[in-house]
Amino acid sequence: MRWPERVTVREVGPRDGLQAEERVLSTDAKVRLIDALTEAGFRRIEVTSFVHPGAIPQLADAEAVMARIRRRPGVVYSALVPNLRGAERALACGVDEVTLFVSASETHNRHNVRRTIAESLAGFVPVAERVAAAGVRLTGYVVTAFGCPYEGDVPEERVERIVAAYRDLGAVAVYLGDTTGMANPAQVYRLCTRLRGRFPDLELGLHFHNTRGAALANVVAGLQAGVTVYDGAVGGLGGCPYAPGATGNVATEDLVHMLEEMGIATGVDLDRLLAAARLAQELIGRELPGFVLKAGKRSDLVRAVRAREAAGPQGG
């Protein structure tokens, strides 16, 4: 196995995590969290979503959040948009990246945005033009890329066709979303190898949910296929709308911990990220599923045990 020297970790908790949480955070709380993530050293943060405020009440204050976060130069602050109206709002806030989304499953796309895949892609054309005119990065998600809760398996050809459509729209990166945690490492390696061969100049990113515990295993397969962009949600914020109580996005700090332990640089300060994860847990008011949040870093374990030793016998 060969490993890349460095990878880009995108923090998507403020968007994909918070939109799936029952508790709606105040604008203040979101800004505190996003600023803490900036401080942790991320170069890419998905801040919010410019959908209709009624659709996702958790993110209804998108403008206020964008206006109040402390933006560090060089960091790409992105937002999800469903249509031209959303893109106009996002651009008016000065986002650095506009991210479109469409499902690789017709049924899921219909449930999600009440459109066929073709209608979604056609609707992206004016958005892409508007984003290009503004000189802003355009990117796109293929959601349910590894399986759909309605349709089951999703043909690789369909994912490939959507990626091609994004490229034709001028997208600089495409993120494959494992929206309900259905991916497995063999599938990830196969699909990513295929797409990297077909679209060598397009940045490919992977967005895994840890619903069935395999997110980091899927990252290992992605790394072998040459993918160097991975998403996570701080603390493991979020959940799975199809499986109540189940885990959503992989916890970013678990991802960063594994990569750094492997000698793969992420540029993220893990201690600051863990502080942000503790903040996320406090703000959201429930125990978050991140592992390192509970167990501590590998190196901290050694330090803690040594300190206990140094203190002498503990009477059992």
Place this chain on the structure above:
Amino acid sequence: MRWPERVTVREVGPRDGLQAEERVLSTDAKVRLIDALTEAGFRRIEVTSFVHPGAIPQLADAEAVMARIRRRPGVVYSALVPNLRGAERALACGVDEVTLFVSASETHNRHNVRRTIAESLAGFVPVAERVAAAGVRLTGYVVTAFGCPYEGDVPEERVERIVAAYRDLGAVAVYLGDTTGMANPAQVYRLCTRLRGRFPDLELGLHFHNTRGAALANVVAGLQAGVTVYDGAVGGLGGCPYAPGATGNVATEDLVHMLEEMGIATGVDLDRLLAAARLAQELIGRELPGFVLKAGKRSDLVRAVRAREAAGPQGG
């Protein structure tokens, strides 16, 4: 990436899981759980540990458990033993496999069994002779093989020396234990490739704890290194003595789910295993950390969502 067609999954929950649980199960409960695991189709089950009954009260009824489980022909029922006395007890119960254990860390071994590594290995000689005379399989764990909570990194040479010692004792398999969840995939691949090259005829098994969420990622690395034996604990029973509240062994059903989704045969009936995991959860009386236990199988998700669809609109 190339994947094996089949792997052997060893169920170690009745030993490594239960010994780390606060609640002590009755003999009846243990027998029910182990019988359910036999029904699920495992070919290898680590049943108990023949240590001094005072040392691990959770497993003090080792003889009674061994005597009462329903043993299916062809299944290897193994037990952990620390010394000749333990081996005598295990052999008297008719175990199919005796498993020794020693740490790759001097400090951990001293804390665990109050011996140096050399003293442990020397003590194994009469045990190995006794086990060979009985015609029973001899195997051994190298615990803290990927890092020690006291010493931090563990030199690969030391792991290799212990594996060589086991081979010289006549062991047919050696299991590398990531006792406190310190392994990462790059390390797993490196160490396993080295050991497989040095000991091509010895069966190598991997025993991962999911303390920092990377257990299945480490399995992927092990598969790439050609390792085809993996341990799990049903439901994710157990914990980590060095990090209260943290996860212990990887949940066997999460492991089996991932492997089967990848097209790798395990011979385990996942539905029966999930039933055993629910039983384990009920017996132990706390929510177990297994993911598939909460989220359901990938295929069940699709089925459940379809059934909901077929029932018509749900009013939101």
